[in-house]
Amino acid sequence: MKKIIVSVTNDVANDQRVSKVCDTLYNLKYDVSLVGRKLSNSKNLKRHYPIKRFKLLFNKGVLFYIEFNIRLFFYLLFSKSDILLANDLDTLLPNFIVSRIKNKELVYDSHELFPEIPELLQRPFKKKIWKTLERILLPYLKNCYTVSDSIAHYYKEEYNTHFNVVRNIPILSKTKTRNFTKVPFKITKKKIVLYQGAVNVGRGIELMIEAIDILTDCYFLIIGHGDIFEEINKLVSQKNLNNKVYFLGKIAPQELKDITPLAHVGISIEEDLGLSYRYSLPNKIFDYIHAQIPVITSNLPEMKKIVHQYKIGEVLEERTPERLAEKIEYILNKNYSANLKNAKKELTWGNEEIIIKRIFNSFE
Template sequence: MKQTITMLLFNNFTNDARVYKEGKALSDAGYHVDLICIQEAGKPVLPSSEQVQPNFEVTRVGGGKGLMWSRSIIAALLILGAMAELLFIAILSGLLLVALYVPKIKRLANLALLIAEMTLVARLRKSDFYHAHDLNTLPQAHIAAKWRWKKKTLVYDSHEVQTSREGYHGAIHGFVEAQYIKKIDFMIVENDTRAKYNEKIYGFLPSVLHNYPELDAMPTKVTSLHQKLNLPINELILLYQGVINPGRGLEKLVAAAPFFKEGTLVFIGNGRQKAELEAMVAEHDLAHKVKFVDQVPLAELKSYTEQAHLGFQVLNNTCFNHYSASSNKLFEYIAASVPVIACDFPEIKKVVQGDQVGICVDSHDPASIAKGVNEVIKNPQHYVQLKTSITAIKEKYTWEKEQNRLLAYYARLAN
């Protein structure tokens, strides 16, 4: 009989490559993987259930149904209270009904109902393992795994550093993580730097699973970026692909763009900072040097990336999560044979300088970024050396090899 793994994920599972690769690897190895994720508010409604491949199934919860039912129940209580002349119940129901239309309360109610639904669905599963992807699903997974007569194995797969992360309340998240970290059976983090950080604050060393790309993924053919952006065919594309959010050094990239001797800076992706960058480009009259492309499907991303002359990973040291990152983006550039201009943080520097696949710069300084770009552009021989180095080490950083760690972890837990 197949052992079953219930995974919990707090997004809609459309662009989460790490979770897709983990689920696929485990189902290929003979486990039955049941992924519970969410219908994200404000995004197209996706199927409530689907099969990714044999033994890998997805269930989506939420989508506003809980709030709709809550309003219906409260409205019914209001009518019954009024008919039965139970003034207190009628007034309380009326106040609750009105409150659920207040935007902030509505968002909080939606979140609470979503968490409750995910917890209930997970708890009803009869699985051997419960695998929480990040802190925002760990409480739900804990209830599902441990609030039962025969407790199940609880795995905590922390993709980020929860206690020091851009846009997050480190003290609150740190407190929550500290409470639940005592209740897990196994923990996974992205790299050795993060594992040592965890050991320092919690007293134990988690296991490591890098988020390397698949070597043999076959991206869909896409339109040429040069055609899409009306660029001359020989124009060098200097690419940032990924989420456009604060703390990633992207405003420094825009500030550096006027000093690039050649090439057009291209952003592929969406995010909270995109409007700010577009305004910055307009204000400084840089539309001829900086272009934007909306987020593309994950299956097509490598095909776009391969068209770049250089790729950027210029995280800023705004939190330990950034400082300790291995960076999916870095390995995606390597997989696409694109040399990298990168920040000099430990895990990234270890690859970029150690394997000679790019140049490390001061990612907080536009002048340093521009100097690194120009150094590569103006030295064709150096560029060829970087490309040669990437070809030599490309298979070193592949999911096909890394997934064996994950399978070994589960084999150990199963025994």
């Protein structure tokens, strides 16, 4: 049984993509180990495979990345393995070095265009460091996959490195029965507009808050946490919208599956803040589809391609509160159920994991 060590810089609890990949490899009879980080609020996890989480002195900034990468390097160096799987650029360097020292196979899963994330747009020096690292390492990689066609094309043009595409799509399961005890407000005839994901810059949350102020028959439910969570909370209070906007914070993936189907519209309206957002294909879009709720997405290539191909919602071409409110009202008066059912059947992890199986089976 070949040993695979999978590494990621988060605490692994809510990373659905890494969890699905590990389960796929486990079901292929690989000996899987997962490495991440341990936070003060990290919960104990029960998986089919062992999990190692580093407790760090530094949990943000440059010192976090330095400490984590040093710890990961020595862990990989002195651990038995046949294959190393690095998730994102912030774990790639120690995986690459150890793969060369120990002559091990290396697989790279790029969840996004890391140097192009909005958090680095105003930090040119840090962006240059990540970009330089990418430029040095990627041309040497042979077994890679990423989340969208646009990112794969970018890597091919930029570094002449081939990336397969494995979209972050849920495992096919039955849609849960709607249980409104899961939401923090009394259900009336009002509809629920849902945002789930990181509460970070450029996710369109502020725009939705402006739109909910216009809509008279909707609640806005936010599930997730992030860098601007407190700012969004203050904005809601300043606008006196506490009776229309509700926060559930970060919740476990299994619990999320109970709540997502309660919504009537799901939004993924990221701003065009650099290539990482422009080429992104957020997993929440597929979560909405699997919960069989229609979506509103940004007018960005990968998102609108899904909407137009499967006809499961609307694309927001004009980013104004008025236009967004109109799109929501339009969706609430249209039936997308047949298209959503068809999309759910086709867009499944079972179809995506074929690429992963092909990559790892090539090492046999």
